[in-house]
Amino acid sequence: MSEPLVVVEGLRKTYPKGVRALRGISFEAHPGELVAIRGRSGAGKTTLLNLVGGLDRPDEGRVRVAGQPVPELPEEGLLRLRRDVVGFVFQSFRLIPVLSAAENVGVPLLLARVPARDREERVKVLLSLVGLSDQAEQRPYELSGGQQQRVAIARALANRPRLLLADEPTGQLDSQTARQIMELLRVLVRGEGVTALVATHDAALVGLADRVLELKDGEFLS
Numbered sequence: 001m002s003e004p005l006v007v008v009e010g011l012r013k014t015y016p017k018g019v020r021a022l023r024g025i026s027f028e029a030h031p032g033e034l035v036a037i038r039g040r041s042g043a044g045k046t047t048l049l050n051l052v053g054g055l056d057r058p059d060e061g062r063v064r065v066a067g068q069p070v071p072e073l074p075e076e077g078l079l080r081l082r083r084d085v086v087g088f089v090f091q092s093f094r095l096i097p098v099l100s101a102a103e104n105v106g107v108p109l110l111l112a113r114v115p116a117r118d119r120e121e122r123v124k125v126l127l128s129l130v131g132l133s134d135q136a137e138q139r140p141y142e143l144s145g146g147q148q149q150r151v152a153i154a155r156a157l158a159n160r161p162r163l164l165l166a167d168e169p170t171g172q173l174d175s176q177t178a179r180q181i182m183e184l185l186r187v188l189v190r191g192e193g194v195t196a197l198v199a200t201h202d203a204a205l206v207g208l209a210d211r212v213l214e215l216k217d218g219e220f221l222s
C-alpha cells in the first residue's frame with residue numbers, strides 16, 4: 001500500500017475552561033482515500049480538522065501531512081502548508097461576495113503568484129470539473145447554495161492540494177444537493193488522487209466514503 005499522506009498519533013486538545021475536545025486520536029489516511037469523520041455536534045470534528053490543517057496546535061500528539069510535522073512547523077511553514085498542500089472547504093462556503101465565481105476560484109492561484117494566462121486556464125478547467133462553466137461570471141449571491149459550494153470546492157482544488165479538508169461541506173444544503181456535492185467530492189478525490197477528510201454528521205452521506213471514523217466526545221469508537 002502507498003505511504004500514508006496523513007499520520008495522526010495520540011492527538012489531544014483541551015480548550016480553556018477545561019473542554020477536552022480531543023482525547024488521544026490516532027489514524028492514517030492514504031492518497032486517493034476519502035475518509036468521513038462522523039460525530040455529533042461537539043464531538044471534536046472541527047478541532048481535529050483544524051489540527052491536521054495547521055489552523056491550530058494540539059496540546060499533545062503528532063500530526064504529519066505529506067511528511068511534514070505540522071504542530072512543529074513555524075508560522076511560515078504553516079502558511080506554506082495551507083497554501084500548497086491543503087485545500088479547505090467549509091460549511092458556510094466562505095466565498096468573497098464581490099468576486100465572480102471564476103475570480104473566487106482564482107484567488108489561491110493569485111496568492112501563489114501563478115501567471116495570469118495559466119491562472120485563467122486552470123480556473124476554466126476547475127469550473128468545468130465542478131460543472132459550472134456557464135456560471136463563471138456570476139457572483140456568489142447569484143448562485144444556489146449547491147453552486148456556491150461547487151465554487152468553493154473548485155477553489156480548494158486550485159493549487160492541486162494533496163489533502164482536502166472539508167468541514168460539514170453539506171451542512172447548509174438540502175439533502176438532494178448534499179448528496180450531489182458528496183458525489184462530486186467522491187469523483188474528484190478519486191480523479192485527482194487527493195486524500196480527503198470530510199467531517200459530517202449526516203449518516204446518509206458517509207456511504208460514499210472509503211472509511212468512516214466515528215468520533216464521540218473526543219475519541220474514536222472502534
Ligand SMILES: Nc1ncnc2c1ncn2[C@@H]1O[C@H](COP(=O)(O)OP(=O)(O)OP(=O)(O)O)[C@@H](O)[C@H]1O
Pocket residue numbers: 015016019020021039040041042043044045046047048
Ligand atoms: N475555541 C474554543 N474554545 C473553547 N471550547 C471550544 C472551542 N472550539 C470548540 N470548543 C469545544 O470543543 C468541543 C469540540 O468542538 P468541535 O467544534 O471540534 O466539535 P464538532 O464535532 O466540530 O461540532 P460541530 O459539528 O457543532 O461543529 C465542543 O465541546 C466545543 O464546545
